[in-house]
Amino acid sequence: MFRRNRHREVPSLNTSSTADISFMLLIFFLVTSSMDAGKGLKRQLPPPPQEQEQVADILDSDIMTVTLAADGALALNGEPTDLQQLQREVTQFAAVNPKHRVVAIKTSPEATYDAYFQLQNAIMAAYRPLKCQPRISDVVEHHEEKGGKRL
Amino acid sequence: MKRRHFRRPDHSIPELNMASLPDLIFTVLFFFMIVTHMRDVEKQVQYQVPAGTEVEKEQHKSAVLHIYIGHPLDGSSDEFLIQLNNQIATVGDIRRFVESERRRMSPEDQERLTVSIDADRDVPMAIINEVKQALRQSYALNISYAASEKALKKNIK
Numbered sequence: 001m002f003r004r005n006r007h008r009e010v011p012s013l014n015t016s017s018t019a020d021i022s023f024m025l026l027i028f029f030l031v032t033s034s035m036d037a038g039k040g041l042k043r044q045l046p047p048p049p050q051e052q053e054q055v056a057d058i059l060d061s062d063i064m065t066v067t068l069a070a071d072g073a074l075a076l077n078g079e080p081t082d083l084q085q086l087q088r089e090v091t092q093f094a095a096v097n098p099k100h101r102v103v104a105i106k107t108s109p110e111a112t113y114d115a116y117f118q119l120q121n122a123i124m125a126a127y128r129p130l131k132c133q134p135r136i137s138d139v140v141e142h143h144e145e146k147g148g149k150r151l
Numbered sequence: 152m153k154r155r156h157f158r159r160p161d162h163s164i165p166e167l168n169m170a171s172l173p174d175l176i177f178t179v180l181f182f183f184m185i186v187t188h189m190r191d192v193e194k195q196v197q198y199q200v201p202a203g204t205e206v207e208k209e210q211h212k213s214a215v216l217h218i219y220i221g222h223p224l225d226g227s228s229d230e231f232l233i234q235l236n237n238q239i240a241t242v243g244d245i246r247r248f249v250e251s252e253r254r255r256m257s258p259e260d261q262e263r264l265t266v267s268i269d270a271d272r273d274v275p276m277a278i279i280n281e282v283k284q285a286l287r288q289s290y291a292l293n294i295s296y297a298a299s300e301k302a303l304k305k306n307i308k
Contacts, residue, residue: 033187
């Protein structure tokens, strides 16, 4: 009996089920995880207003005012326009001096987010050939009110 | 010699060595564990994001906070609700939300913190503006308007 024990080898571990176990883990992760990367239009917000805010000196000729009315109507410097025309005009306008020229957006608080998004999208598209970030002053205010905070 | 081979054909199919299979699967498993993240937010609002041509992919998932704005899922009312993490909140809660989330992040993620605004197309700009002002106050200045990608051709009518 003792002699037999001495000759015994260490039994090898049966690893045939390891594949099944790891398959189960793999399927669990496949099911619970989400691969869809979110997409979005990236924008940068200005820092919160300081107490002593310096008013930037910008020439009137360097500002292009786009108004988005409550019903989604677009106006460029007071004249009605559409997205395609706006995109062309913004590209033309900004091509002169993209670092200094500012696009001012005035949005009515009743306007829909979709209309506003399409406007932002058009401005981003207009700046794409210029390879620089647009300078946008973004204000939500009623038409009647004058002199909103410049963002 | 050739003849002898024909006379004694070997009928048994050689067994495939499966020893490396677990290692292979483990590699795939670890890949998935690293590249994915668990869905930890149960959406309580329904929304349809706008479609744009200039959208970009989110870069660092762990550094992105989501603010969902939409109708309640059960359709009980027509008003728009703001959802932060797993609860319905108000604009006033955004600052606290950003601060607490920021504290949980690693220093690298804190720097590239981006807030994704996942809002319905019909949300009035007044709400969006309030959210943006709250984000400015909490110094979460990188924002992203969540959107789906639209083919460029469709844009030109």
